[in-house]
Structure formats: C-alpha cells, structure tokens
Amino acid sequence: MEYARPLPAYLVSRFQGWRATTYQENRAWYRRLAEKGQHPRAMVISCCDSRVHVTSIFGADEGEFFIHRNVANLVPPYNPDGEYHGTSAAVEYAVTSLGVAHIVVLGHSSCGGVKGCDDMCSGHAPQLLEKSSFVGRWMDILRPGFQRVAHLPDGERIPALERQAVLVSLENLMTFPFVAKAVKEDMLTLHGLWNNTGEGLLEQYDAQRGFIAV
Amino acid sequence: MEYARPLPAYLVSRFQGWRATTYQENRAWYRRLAEKGQHPRAMVISCCDSRVHVTSIFGADEGEFFIHRNVANLVPPYNPDGEYHGTSAAVEYAVTSLGVAHIVVLGHSSCGGVKGCDDMCSGHAPQLLEKSSFVGRWMDILRPGFQRVAHLPDGERIPALERQAVLVSLENLMTFPFVAKAVKEDMLTLHGLWNNTGEGLLEQYDAQRGFIAV
Amino acid sequence: MEYARPLPAYLVSRFQGWRATTYQENRAWYRRLAEKGQHPRAMVISCCDSRVHVTSIFGADEGEFFIHRNVANLVPPYNPDGEYHGTSAAVEYAVTSLGVAHIVVLGHSSCGGVKGCDDMCSGHAPQLLEKSSFVGRWMDILRPGFQRVAHLPDGERIPALERQAVLVSLENLMTFPFVAKAVKEDMLTLHGLWNNTGEGLLEQYDAQRGFIAV
Amino acid sequence: MEYARPLPAYLVSRFQGWRATTYQENRAWYRRLAEKGQHPRAMVISCCDSRVHVTSIFGADEGEFFIHRNVANLVPPYNPDGEYHGTSAAVEYAVTSLGVAHIVVLGHSSCGGVKGCDDMCSGHAPQLLEKSSFVGRWMDILRPGFQRVAHLPDGERIPALERQAVLVSLENLMTFPFVAKAVKEDMLTLHGLWNNTGEGLLEQYDAQRGFIAV
Numbered sequence: 001m002e003y004a005r006p007l008p009a010y011l012v013s014r015f016q017g018w019r020a021t022t023y024q025e026n027r028a029w030y031r032r033l034a035e036k037g038q039h040p041r042a043m044v045i046s047c048c049d050s051r052v053h054v055t056s057i058f059g060a061d062e063g064e065f066f067i068h069r070n071v072a073n074l075v076p077p078y079n080p081d082g083e084y085h086g087t088s089a090a091v092e093y094a095v096t097s098l099g100v101a102h103i104v105v106l107g108h109s110s111c112g113g114v115k116g117c118d119d120m121c122s123g124h125a126p127q128l129l130e131k132s133s134f135v136g137r138w139m140d141i142l143r144p145g146f147q148r149v150a151h152l153p154d155g156e157r158i159p160a161l162e163r164q165a166v167l168v169s170l171e172n173l174m175t176f177p178f179v180a181k182a183v184k185e186d187m188l189t190l191h192g193l194w195n196n197t198g199e200g201l202l203e204q205y206d207a208q209r210g211f212i213a214v
Numbered sequence: 215m216e217y218a219r220p221l222p223a224y225l226v227s228r229f230q231g232w233r234a235t236t237y238q239e240n241r242a243w244y245r246r247l248a249e250k251g252q253h254p255r256a257m258v259i260s261c262c263d264s265r266v267h268v269t270s271i272f273g274a275d276e277g278e279f280f281i282h283r284n285v286a287n288l289v290p291p292y293n294p295d296g297e298y299h300g301t302s303a304a305v306e307y308a309v310t311s312l313g314v315a316h317i318v319v320l321g322h323s324s325c326g327g328v329k330g331c332d333d334m335c336s337g338h339a340p341q342l343l344e345k346s347s348f349v350g351r352w353m354d355i356l357r358p359g360f361q362r363v364a365h366l367p368d369g370e371r372i373p374a375l376e377r378q379a380v381l382v383s384l385e386n387l388m389t390f391p392f393v394a395k396a397v398k399e400d401m402l403t404l405h406g407l408w409n410n411t412g413e414g415l416l417e418q419y420d421a422q423r424g425f426i427a428v
Numbered sequence: 429m430e431y432a433r434p435l436p437a438y439l440v441s442r443f444q445g446w447r448a449t450t451y452q453e454n455r456a457w458y459r460r461l462a463e464k465g466q467h468p469r470a471m472v473i474s475c476c477d478s479r480v481h482v483t484s485i486f487g488a489d490e491g492e493f494f495i496h497r498n499v500a501n502l503v504p505p506y507n508p509d510g511e512y513h514g515t516s517a518a519v520e521y522a523v524t525s526l527g528v529a530h531i532v533v534l535g536h537s538s539c540g541g542v543k544g545c546d547d548m549c550s551g552h553a554p555q556l557l558e559k560s561s562f563v564g565r566w567m568d569i570l571r572p573g574f575q576r577v578a579h580l581p582d583g584e585r586i587p588a589l590e591r592q593a594v595l596v597s598l599e600n601l602m603t604f605p606f607v608a609k610a611v612k613e614d615m616l617t618l619h620g621l622w623n624n625t626g627e628g629l630l631e632q633y634d635a636q637r638g639f640i641a642v
Numbered sequence: 643m644e645y646a647r648p649l650p651a652y653l654v655s656r657f658q659g660w661r662a663t664t665y666q667e668n669r670a671w672y673r674r675l676a677e678k679g680q681h682p683r684a685m686v687i688s689c690c691d692s693r694v695h696v697t698s699i700f701g702a703d704e705g706e707f708f709i710h711r712n713v714a715n716l717v718p719p720y721n722p723d724g725e726y727h728g729t730s731a732a733v734e735y736a737v738t739s740l741g742v743a744h745i746v747v748l749g750h751s752s753c754g755g756v757k758g759c760d761d762m763c764s765g766h767a768p769q770l771l772e773k774s775s776f777v778g779r780w781m782d783i784l785r786p787g788f789q790r791v792a793h794l795p796d797g798e799r800i801p802a803l804e805r806q807a808v809l810v811s812l813e814n815l816m817t818f819p820f821v822a823k824a825v826k827e828d829m830l831t832l833h834g835l836w837n838n839t840g841e842g843l844l845e846q847y848d849a850q851r852g853f854i855a856v
Contacts, residue, residue: 001384004404004420015416015428019416025434025436026436026831029436030413033265033411036741040264041705050252050280051247057228057232057233058228058232059441061438062264062270063683068284069281069283070301082351084290085300086288086290088348089349093262137298139303140298170215190217198245198248200237205218206218207216228445230445230449231448231450234449429809432848439700445701450698462693462751462839466693479675479676479704480704487656498728498731508776510773512779512782514729515712517780520776532649540739541731560722563735567731569726617645619649625704626676630657632648633643634648642654
C-alpha cells in the first residue's frame, strides 16, 4: 500500500501542540470518556462543507454530539435492502444503541450539493444525470424537495432548496420505524436548522411558521 | 410536520453567545468564505463518535477540512450502480469538484461500529446478521479486514480491527477511478491515522512499518 | 499548587458568549444586585444531582433563590457542638441574616444518595457502614425515614424513602430554634416538594393528604 | 407536621408554565437522563448566593454539572470522624461514584460568608465566635486563608479573602485520599475560579500567575 503517505508536517506539529496543551489540560475528561463510554445527548446530521462546524456554533465539547456529516445533510428514505447505507447505519446506531434524545438536521447556505441538485433538476448539469455520478444519485434524495420549489425564480429557488434538504431529511427520518417509535414514545425529538454561514445566522423550522430566526 | 420541535433553550443561548463573540471577531473570514467559496486543503473521513473531533486535534478553522463522518470511518468499494452512496458522493465531490490535496482516514479507539463488526463476525451478535440491520450491513465493508485479524487473541483483535478499518478504507478509495488517477498524477495523497482518544495518541500508517506513533 | 489547571477551552468560550449576550443585556440588574446586595425571597435546599436545577423548573433569575445543594437534600438535626456544619450554616445565614420568607426542600426521583441509604439500611452495602464513608455517615441522617418505610416492598420503598428525605429535613429544620421561632411568628414558611425529573412532575407535601401533585 | 405549607401560587404557575413548554420540548432528554442515569463531566462547588448560577454563565443543560452549593464555596479538610460532613459526602460521591473529570471551585464577589469571616477574624463580630454560631464555625475553615491576607488594607483584604476561599478549598480537596489519587492518576483536574458578579468577569487561578482574567 505504497500510496499511503506520511502526514503533512504542519498537521503533525498541530497535533503535537494540541497534545501538549488541550489534551494535557483535559486529559481526565478524555480518559473518562474512553473508560466509561460516550453518552451524547444529540445526533447532528450536517454537511461535509468545511464552513459548517456544529461544535463551534454550539460551544460543544468532546462527548456531547454524535455527528454524521454527508453531502447536503441528507437522510435517504428507509430501505432495508441489505445494501450499504452509511447514513441509515449512523441513524440506527444513534437511536437504538446510544439512545440520543435529539436528532438535529443542520442545513446551510451556499451548499454545493444543493446547487448541484438544482442544476441537475433544471437541466443544466447533464453529467449529474449519469448512472455513474455518485453526487447526482445522492442528490436524487432531494428531488421531492425540488418539486416543491421548482416554480420559484432563480434567486429564491436555491435558498429554498437548502431548507428543503432539511425538511426532506426530517420526513425521511420518520420513515425509519425505530425513529418513528422513539418520537411517538417521547424519547426522541427532531429539529431542523438552517445556518447562514456568512452572516452567522441560524433559523429553526417551526411546523406553523416555517423557518424562523433563532 | 408537527414532529419538528424547537431547539433546546441552552443551545439557543450558546449559539447567541457564539454569534456575539467568535462570529463577530471572525466575521470577515466567514463572509469571505461565503462569497468566494470554500477551498479546503484536505478531506477527512472520520467516525461519528462524539469523542473524535478532527477540528480539535488539528486546530482546524472553518474552511480548512471537508469532513465526512460515518460509522467507523469506512469507505465502501467503488460501485456505480445508480443507488444512493453517501460516502462515495462525498469522496467524488471532494476530489472532482473541490480538488482536495489529501484524503485523511481517521480511525479511533473504542469504536462502537468496529466492536459490532467483531461481535458479528465472531458469531456473538446474530441480530447484526439480519438483512434489516443497517449497522450490520454497513460493517460488512470491514469483513475483509476481519479476515486478516481473526486469528488474534481477544485483547488484541479489536485494536487491530480498528486499524484495519483505516486500511480497508484506503484500499477501497483506490478502487475509485478518479481517486486512483489523482493519486497517480501526484495531485492527491492518501493518509491513514488511528487516534487513541483516551491517551491522546495518534498513529499514522506507513507502508513499510505499519502504524507508528506521530 | 501546581495541581490547579486552566479551565477547559469550551467553558471559556461559553463564558465569553454569555458575557457578550446575557450579561450585557442584564447588566443593570447584575450591577444593582452587586451594589445593593441580594434579597432572595426563598432558600431552596436541593440535591447536587445534575438533573435537578430549581432555577429551570421555577424560571428563576439571579437574585431570587438562596440555594444550598447537598447529597439527597438533607438537613441534619440541630447540633451546636462547635464543629463544621455546612448545611446548618446555610440555614442559619438564610434565616437570620437574609430573612428569607420560605425554605423549600426539593427532593427528586432516582436519587443516588437515597438509593445508597436504602442499600445500606437493607444490608446490601457494607462499605457504606464504615466510619470513613462520608456518604454513609451523611445518609445516617435519613435512618429515621428508613424506619418508617422499611416494611414496603422493593419497588415502592425507594420512592417512599425519597419523600422521607424531604420530611426528615423538614422535621430537622424545626429543631433549629431560629427556624421554629420564625415559623411561629409567621415570618417563615416551610415547603416540601418531590420532583419526578423524567416525567416533569412535581408533588408537594400537605399535612393532611401527604404528597400530592402540584 | 402542620407547619408544612402549600407552595406559593406564583411558583405553582411558573412550574406549570415550565412543564407546558421547556419540559414538553425537552421531554426526550429528561426521560433519557432518568432512565440511563446522569453522567456529569464536572462537579462544581459554588456558593449558595442567589447571584451566582453556574448553569447561566456556562450555558449548562440538565445533566452536565453535579453542583454542591454551600456558604462561601468551602471544602473542609479531610476528617473521617464518623460525623455528618455534607460537603465531604458530595465530593466523595462525585469522585468515587460518578467519576467526574473536573472539580471546579467557583468563588465570587460580595460574598456574605467571606465578609463574616473577615469581621470575625478582625474582631468585629464577637457573636460569630460563639460555639453556637454555625456560620462562624463554618467560616473557621477559611482562617488559614485569612492569615495570608490579614496584612492587607481594608479595601483589598476582602476581595483577596474571597480568592483565598477558593484556594483553601483546593488545598483541602487534595487532603482527601481519593481526590489526590484521582489527580495523580490524571483522572481528575481541579480548577479555581472567581466571578465578579456585578461586572460579569471571571478569573481563573494559575499556579504561576495567580488569579488571571479568563
């Protein structure tokens, strides 16, 4: 496996700096987490985008959130067909093994995956329609959301579609029997958020009023 | 969608505190990231586990890493069958759209997913063998790794399997044509890491020497 | 004193966030409290348990309650022997210096201290009988309460003992001359509460009817 | 026990409001904490003073901190004499049963207990010298701290003594064998803080530099 390469030196330096400072100062907590296991209160489903770190905006420490990150913070519908489903596995582990109390779906502005979905559904990105496009097929999950906002003019459609990515994920979460059961039994609550990363704003979804500023 | 609930008040408070301090102080950078887009230098594939935050150990800022997190930091083999593949979509986006220079696979100690794989392959978790088990099916990706460490005694097998989760993912990454091409053209390097979260140690995979301390 | 360590960074961030928002918005009140002193209307005696925050359930602001928290919300009997008595000092300060109008004893479900007392008195925790066990000796205060519920079957005894922890404390409060005097003069009232933290229920003690839902 | 009185109506109203809102919205988390138990990361030892709520300044949720509050946030020296020691019992439970990773001693400005200690030690409060004074006897714990600041002029002595209340408590914590052992084994860290409640400032104790602003 000769293609595996040494870690860039600046990352080695940063790690060693972290170890000499943050780790040393919080060693007791890291060790306790290692010995007694994690008990995160919430699962967060967020985008891979480098501009969205949920640990920053919520001042979270190690141990607090179980975080799944994928392109466009999407959850596919329940489909136990025996194939690989990374997102479904993460949701299953969080709900049935860890027993988290909340699942937070965190969308964001300027999402490249959502933009790709809009291009694809608007006919501007034929390459994303190909069977071999993983991004295209992944963004198919958001097609029901696109249908709901397709009538909007150009400047409004993409921000609306970013919020649809949150709503479609919440809807799909409820198709998982173990999620629906935990929600019904009041052992789990679902939350939809959308973060404008440039302006530092956060909106939450409210069933009556739609997305409103936090 | 009456099941969507308000964000817990303590998270609202924390967000507002973050906005009044960290955001205000770094506003220029957040806005620039929003306007000019993200240019992350690396993709990190890490576990959902609440004890492993790559942004902490590498002192990373917003904009630096494109982060995919799934159960046990696994990458499945290349399989363009037209179905949903969240991990493959994330890798494709990072390599072909963002052009990251590195992909870092970060494994860790006490991984619940790896433990489940060991239980399943050792015959101690029949429920994980069921077709409907998303975690079980997802951990099937690691079966080739289990074969290589199955002969080890109990105390050694799981830590070895955690490192196999990194190696299997690196091997699978190379089955993606666009990854292999970028590696061959020296536009992309792959890196395997394993983090002992309790002891604050980091090991990197070296083709000659195996996993060695950073 | 080299063992004193820096505050974990996430708590520093959270404090700075609080200072920039909640503090700034309420600065006049915090400053006035600092200059004119506190005038809390009630003393609350509650457990150290992380699940019971009286400030949450009663929507309390800074300045409203003088709060003593110890294991199992216990008050020992009056015993002016010249030794350290932290709980008695807190009660004395609240009643004679601050002149609070109410003392509220707040018990709760799943109390670890009460469970320890039950184990100890039932002969299942010999280590708690040792002279050197601070928890064991502290829970001795509750022994009179255990005598009253010892006949109950397993599932009922511990919840009953949690309520006894409230009643024993109320009884012991009345052994303090300055408490009895203030109660007699109608300058102070005593209140017994029991909180089921999981179900969000509150019961209050009524001399005629026992513990009844609020 | 006819002296037990109904809860004031305004507190009943507030509780019912809390139950209809905060509890309903966070019910999953409260239930999970009830079923799976608490796993607080830190113990906080703070004053009963109504102006100091650690949950506010650190944006803490239920489940995060195990909180002991007594007059002047004092910890007495280790003394396993078989008598009641509420503070020692709380420390023992936090360290040996819950395995907290941090103990934070939080002092504050305008502390009535510290003021009483200064008056007593300066000869201005003979009533606090009486054997029957619980506050006086409790504040005896702080006498070693008073010796260190006794030479300071009037305006400086009390703020210095408030910080001594933190240091004496840290010193006394280390006299508990189970605390010293956990600290030595890097399973527990101790932290000293002083909060100026009127100005919203926080200082932390540093072994080299003394109390410095956070």
